[in-house]
Amino acid sequence: MAGSGLRILIAYPYLGPRGALYRWYPLQGVAPPSWLTIGGWLGGGRQWHFAIAWFFVLNGLVYLAYLAGSGEWRWRTFNPARDAAPAVAQFLHYARLRKASPPADFYNGLQRLAYTSIIVIAAVMTLSGLAIYKPVQFHFLTILFGGYDGARVVHLAGLALIALFVATHLVLAALHPREILAMVTGGKRE
Amino acid sequence: MNSRISRRRFVAGAAAASLLAGCDSYPVKSFLRAMKDWNANFEAAIFSPARLAPEPPESAVTPEAAFPEYFISDEAPEVPPNWFLTVGGLVDRPGRFTLAQLQAMPPIAMRVRHHCVEGWSAVASWRGLRVSDLAKVVGLKPGVRYVEFRSFDSGYWSSWDLASAMHPQTLLAWGMNGHPLTTGHGAPLRVYSAVKLGYKMCKYLAEVNFLAEKTGGYWEDQGYDWFAGV
Numbered sequence: 501m502a503g504s505g506l507r508i509l510i511a512y513p514y515l516g517p518r519g520a521l522y523r524w525y526p527l528q529g530v531a532p533p534s535w536l537t538i539g540g541w542l543g544g545g546r547q548w549h550f551a552i553a554w555f556f557v558l559n560g561l562v563y564l565a566y567l568a569g570s571g572e573w574r575w576r577t578f579n580p581a582r583d584a585a586p587a588v589a590q591f592l593h594y595a596r597l598r599k600a601s602p603p604a605d606f607y608n609g610l611q612r613l614a615y616t617s618i619i620v621i622a623a624v625m626t627l628s629g630l631a632i633y634k635p636v637q638f639h640f641l642t643i644l645f646g647g648y649d650g651a652r653v654v655h656l657a658g659l660a661l662i663a664l665f666v667a668t669h670l671v672l673a674a675l676h677p678r679e680i681l682a683m684v685t686g687g688k689r690e
Numbered sequence: 691m692n693s694r695i696s697r698r699r700f701v702a703g704a705a706a707a708s709l710l711a712g713c714d715s716y717p718v719k720s721f722l723r724a725m726k727d728w729n730a731n732f733e734a735a736i737f738s739p740a741r742l743a744p745e746p747p748e749s750a751v752t753p754e755a756a757f758p759e760y761f762i763s764d765e766a767p768e769v770p771p772n773w774f775l776t777v778g779g780l781v782d783r784p785g786r787f788t789l790a791q792l793q794a795m796p797p798i799a800m801r802v803r804h805h806c807v808e809g810w811s812a813v814a815s816w817r818g819l820r821v822s823d824l825a826k827v828v829g830l831k832p833g834v835r836y837v838e839f840r841s842f843d844s845g846y847w848s849s850w851d852l853a854s855a856m857h858p859q860t861l862l863a864w865g866m867n868g869h870p871l872t873t874g875h876g877a878p879l880r881v882y883s884a885v886k887l888g889y890k891m892c893k894y895l896a897e898v899n900f901l902a903e904k905t906g907g908y909w910e911d912q913g914y915d916w917f918a919g920v
Contacts, residue, residue: 508809509809511808512806512808512809512810514810517750517752517810517811517812517813518752518756518757518758518810518811519752519753519755519757519812520752520756541913542808542914543909543913543914544913546807546914546915547722547725547726547915548722550725550726550915551722551725551726551729554725554728632809634733634736634919634920635803635805635920636741636743636884636885636919636920637736637737637738637741637919637920638736639741639743648803648805648811649811652809
């Protein structure tokens with residue numbers, strides 16, 4: 501999704517409508533490098549993007565159904581009353597401002613915050629994508645995001661947040677290599 | 691069943707499947723083509739013939755110098771002398787129309803947002819006659835399902851589903867922002883619609899044909915989506 505989306509962005513690497521580009525956006529005219537993209541050209545990028553989008557949504561729906569149906573949401577999603585204070589403590593620990601790591605069970609508070617945020621971001625990506633794809637047929641969505649060009653801003657910002665999430669995830673996983681096997685196999689469950 | 695084993699199997703299966711899929715391989719191409727057809731059906735299914743695009747305020751109108759001009763010829767095509775529009779296909783009264791004849795039909799004005807396949811948007815107001823009004827004048831025969839627009843811009847063309855062409859915001863426009871179309875914007879007559887991407891809106895119009903079969907299009911035949919609704 502990201503590679504084909506960036507391929508589409510190359511065709512108009514600006515935010516804002518023609519003649520009224522957004523002044524606050526620092527990367528106006530900066531096209532993503534083509535090695536990050538798939539599809540080869542705008543038409544190819546669009547074909548990939550709108551083909552994989554269905555599987556992205558399907559995958560998300562299956563995940564949400566499993567999360568809800570299995571009851572796993574109880575210890576996988578962020579519950580502010582339970583997780584807010586440990587999440588802050590965990591962040592301070594990572595930032596070297598707090599010596600001891602707060603006690604964690606299956607996930608720590610910061611993990612729960614991250615894994616729940618990414619679900620919300622994925623939903624926002626889907627809705628802002630639909631608003632760009634069909635700004636007239638799905639006009640209610642387009643209004644929600646502040647119009648067609650607003651939806652493009654949200655869609656690109658969502659990509660940046662996902663990239664940040666993935667990068668953080670990879671760095672932390674590399675720092676805790678023993679956990680990688682557990683992520684793939686499901687790990688030990690007491 | 692042990693959930694640990696099943697997840698391991700799933701990951702192994704997914705890895706094997708991705709190894710099989712080279713980017714230009716036959717399976718990938720047919721997958722993309724199948725999804726393209728699926729998406730075209732989806733686009734047609736969600737298209738509402740009655741839903742109108744909202745009109746942005748006048749303050750949103752794009753300065754004309756910033757509204758891109760687009761043509762495939764090396765230079766903007768000049769209007770041929772004695773220009774007329776040929777209307778044909780499965781119609782009761784095929785014919786040729788001069789600009790004056792077209793302008794004598796009930797004019798419609800609308801200010802809408804333009805959505806380009808590249809991702810930019812722009813706003814202008816347009817003046818012209820509805821394609822649906824032209825259809826009434828020539829009388830459609832049963833079996834018409836598509837409308838083909840052809841230009842004198844090096845043969846540029848695009849074919850449409852009938853429902854989008856009959857939408858109240860699909861015009862044959864001769865005016866833009868209160869003046870006649872300029873050469874850069876498709877003079878003397880162009881398709882302008884609130885419900886399609888820009889490349890569907892054929893400029894420098896020469897022919898309108900009401901057909902039973904779809905006939906692709908300049909960009910559509912190169913890989914852009916055919917329906918291209920917005």
